[in-house]
Amino acid sequence: MPKSLVCFGDSNTHGTVPMEDIDDARRFGSDRRWTGLLAQELGPAWQVHEEGLPGRTTVHADPIEGEHLSGLAAIPIVVGTHTPIDAMAVMLGTNDFKARFGVQASDVAAGIERLVVTIRISCKMFGRPQPNILLIAPPPILEVGCLREMFEGGQAKSHQLASYLANVVRRHEVDFLNAGDHIRSSEVDGIHFDADQHARLAFALKERLAP
Numbered sequence: 001m002p003k004s005l006v007c008f009g010d011s012n013t014h015g016t017v018p019m020e021d022i023d024d025a026r027r028f029g030s031d032r033r034w035t036g037l038l039a040q041e042l043g044p045a046w047q048v049h050e051e052g053l054p055g056r057t058t059v060h061a062d063p064i065e066g067e068h069l070s071g072l073a074a075i076p077i078v079v080g081t082h083t084p085i086d087a088m089a090v091m092l093g094t095n096d097f098k099a100r101f102g103v104q105a106s107d108v109a110a111g112i113e114r115l116v117v118t119i120r121i122s123c124k125m126f127g128r129p130q131p132n133i134l135l136i137a138p139p140p141i142l143e144v145g146c147l148r149e150m151f152e153g154g155q156a157k158s159h160q161l162a163s164y165l166a167n168v169v170r171r172h173e174v175d176f177l178n179a180g181d182h183i184r185s186s187e188v189d190g191i192h193f194d195a196d197q198h199a200r201l202a203f204a205l206k207e208r209l210a211p
Contacts, residue, residue: 002047003086005209006131007035008071008078010095011192012138013052018188022146032195037202042210051078057095058111064100071115079122084129087209090115091136091179093161094191097154105157109164116172134208135169137162139180142190151191177208 007013015033017026030036039048053069061067068074071092079085092115096108116133123130140158141151162178169176182204183197193201 002045004047004049004082004084005038005042006049006051006078006082006085006088007038007091008051008075008088009091009136010052010056011054012094013050013091014054015052015198016054016192018186018192018194019146020188024146028195028198032198034193034198034202034205037199038205038209041202041206045210049082051082055095056092057101058092058108059114060096060101060111062095062100069095072111072118075115075118076122079119079128080126083123083126085131087134088119088131089134089136089205090119091138094138094141094158097141097158098150099152099154100150105160106164108157108161109168112165113168113172116168116174133172133174134205135165135174135176136205137165137176137178137180139183139185139193142185142187144187145189147189147191155190175208177204179204 015028017028035048035050055065055069056071057069059072060070062069093108093112096103120130141155143151143155162180179201183193183200186192186194
């Protein structure tokens, strides 16, 4: 029976193409987004489940785009849907840097820490096996293109996230990958990943999950 990997994230797990304008809703095909490429890299020994929702935050109900975007609210549903889970890769935090939330990098890391705790509690409450958790720090954002105003002030903060997440990793003894060591955000919109970066991330994760 293949191992189960759940990839829990936002538009960069969904595979959103770097946006030319605010109404651009294109998505890379499964053969080009990192989740699909990772499934190919891992082969039949793993089953990869995509749980990427554009706009998803760590713990915030978005006052403009909707309450459903809180990752915290979705965790019990996702865990219950895919259990038993062998590994869960969590890559969130980018949308928390939207100007509307007004949070610091330490707040974003605290939100991700709450997700880790919630995953474990959700499993313990219902007697489900605990998955290995891999936290992925998204690469720093750029304040460019059609999303520049939405993320104003977020670029500098996003550079601090990986170091704060390292503390979360030590406290909870989870795995960690700093995606910024391997990939960069697109210069088109400063948030999403170009196709070649999806491929690089898939390879880095394959090396981490099945070296």
